[in-house]
Amino acid sequence: MEITVQEFKHCDMITVKGRVDSSTAPQLAQALEAANDGGKYKLVVNMADLEYMSSAGFRALLAAQRNCKRYNRGEVVLASVPDRIREALELAGFTELFKTFDDSLTAVGHF
Amino acid sequence: MLRRLSISTMHSVRFAAKFEFLDEIREFVGEIARTGGFGDKDVYNIQLATDEAASNIIEHAYEGVSDGVLDLSCGVEKEAIRIVLIDYGEPFDPSAIPMPDLKADLSDRKIGGLGIFLMRKLMDEVHYEPRDDKSNVLTMIKRKR
Numbered sequence: 128m129e130i131t132v133q134e135f136k137h138c139d140m141i142t143v144k145g146r147v148d149s150s151t152a153p154q155l156a157q158a159l160e161a162a163n164d165g166g167k168y169k170l171v172v173n174m175a176d177l178e179y180m181s182s183a184g185f186r187a188l189l190a191a192q193r194n195c196k197r198y199n200r201g202e203v204v205l206a207s208v209p210d211r212i213r214e215a216l217e218l219a220g221f222t223e224l225f226k227t228f229d230d231s232l233t234a235v236g237h238f
Numbered sequence: 239m240l241r242r243l244s245i246s247t248m249h250s251v252r253f254a255a256k257f258e259f260l261d262e263i264r265e266f267v268g269e270i271a272r273t274g275g276f277g278d279k280d281v282y283n284i285q286l287a288t289d290e291a292a293s294n295i296i297e298h299a300y301e302g303v304s305d306g307v308l309d310l311s312c313g314v315e316k317e318a319i320r321i322v323l324i325d326y327g328e329p330f331d332p333s334a335i336p337m338p339d340l341k342a343d344l345s346d347r348k349i350g351g352l353g354i355f356l357m358r359k360l361m362d363e364v365h366y367e368p369r370d371d372k373s374n375v376l377t378m379i380k381r382k383r
Contacts, residue, residue: 181353193345211282224344
């Protein structure tokens with residue numbers, strides 16, 4: 128798994144590549160927490176090159192969404208979610224908790 | 239007859255019960271599922287269910303244990319894949335875990351139970367059996383559509 132962070136004027140984009148499971152999810156959680164620690168609560172998680180995500184990754188996203196939405200200071204949105212991952216997120220009832228966008232630029236434009 | 243056939247086509251590997259082997263665990267079942275004729279979507283879901291099962295064992299059955307092992311067996315019979323995970327840790331019955339409330343809003347959403355929920359949704363059958371010899375046997379079956 129590989130994470131890159133890109134700053135935009137109104138949000139940060141966190142791009143996650145590769146596979147997120149119980150072994151790698153802590154790194155994703157750390158990246159999301161680091162953004163919050165830096166005062167960034169409007170976050171796009173770009174999944175275009177994400178191959179796999181287990182519930183360990185879902186939990187990291189849920190924790191970040193809770194923290195970002197507190198005091199209405201922001202939110203986590205998802206961009207370019209691959210089909211298999213979208214289906215698993217739907218099964219887990221997570222698609223109701225996150226706005227999703229077909230591409231990362233539209234997601235950035237949302238903020 | 240069917241039982242004998244299923245045993246003969248099972249492949250088994252012992253893994254150290256550590257998260258770092260989840261990649262290999264997914265590869266192992268993915269390869270067998272693919273070779274056995276499952277399509278991409280089913281292969282992904284079989285890998286996800288197995289990952290969730292193994293993650294639960296590592297996290298809960300072997301909580302605080304650093305040298306646990308996980309025996310994984312997998313095989314495709316004519317119309318179904320059978321995955322068996324055996325651990326020797328604390329009994330951990332997935333059916334004892336309450337289902338997560340998927341309608342709960344953000345603040346009430348529970349973190350736990352999601353892995354087991356996915357296992358049950360993605361596979362056709364999930365059975366758990368703690369045995370007298372201190373092993374716990376989790377069997378999952380998915381049939382071809």
